Amino acid sequence: MKAPRNVPDALLESLKSLGLTRYEALVYIGLLRVAGATATEVHEISGVPRASVYPVLDRLVQKELVSVSHTTPKRFDAVPPDQGVENLMRRIESDAQSARTALDALYREKRPEGRGDREQIWTLYGEENIRTRLADMFRSAERSVEVLAAWDLLRESVLPLLEAVPDSIPVEIVTEHWEGEQPSRFRLHILSLAALHGTHFPTENLLPYERSGVFLVDDARALLWMEGADGQPSALYSESAGLVLFVRRHITSVTEWAKTAGQ
Structure with missing residues (x-):
């Protein structure tokens, strides 16, 4: 396997703004460069510590950025970028709506405590x-x-x-x-x-x-x-x-x- 190539910091920051950690971004980028890889190979192409690779891959599967085979050993493949970013945006919109609903409920429960008779x-x-x-x-x-x-x-x-x-x-x-x-x-x-x-x-x-x-x-x-x-x-x-x-x-x-x- 080739050694990991440099990844632009701007790309990492963009992926972090979409909800990925640095390790998740490195693994996803690494998998985009190959036609599937084992966990050991993911470690080699991404530079992510071996002990962190499986937890990172599990999270990327949950975020619909990585698919996994049912072979032994398991092989992992990256979802194409267009679909991957769309999946991330859908999660962000869903989380934002949930947060908005919860925050709005809290906002409407607030009471003018401690204001005495002062009207705002x-x-x-x-x-x-x-x-x-x-x-x-x-x-x-x-x-x-x-x-x-x-x-x-x-x-x-x-x-x-x-x-x-x-x-x-x-x-x-x-x-x-x-x-x-x-x-x-x-x-x-x-x-x-x-x-x-x-x-x-x-x-x-x-x-x-x-x-x-x-x-x-x-x-x-x-x-x-x-x-x-x-x-x-x-x-x-x-x-x-x-x-x-x-x-x-x-x-x-x-x-x-x-x-x-x-x-």
Whole structure:
């Protein structure tokens, strides 16, 4: 058997990023260079210590990178690179999904311990950050989603995010305008929000509706989206009872006044 040829460090690092140890990467690369090999030959072509070869081969078989014959002695062969990398990526995606599910469960179990009566209100800057938080709110909805927003904001930034709401969750939308077909899964209320500014409604409590909105999920999480004077949006987000109650009352009050103004 030929002595092991040098293996580029960059290749080893790439394989390590796909979940292989250094020994596993060396053995897999070594087997790619030959048409099958015994454990002793694997030791010689890879440079991996003899005592480590069998455990490494077992792990590579489990990771679907190496196949093994039923002959005596056993011979090992590398899965072609295209299939091997695909197998590794599938394992990574599966592990990532499992981790995401477990972490999300832990995140949702957390309690505001040690905060006393202090309510947490977070400020978000930039449309991407706000959209990311909204998408998470919609995706995790369990009972209800309520939206009071200008049509421009809905059309340009929010409607695609609402596709993440589970099918069984009711979605209420209050806006002043709608273009195109109205999705059957939404309960739409087309109201003249601008007309409120001509009534005795306390307009100082209104959002500037040109590109703004309020969002309430499960009566437990609230987000207020506001357009800045410089055109850059910001938002307030909270799971605190205070802001949630404010948004609850705001949606109810605006809806009632808009209905009255439209009569």
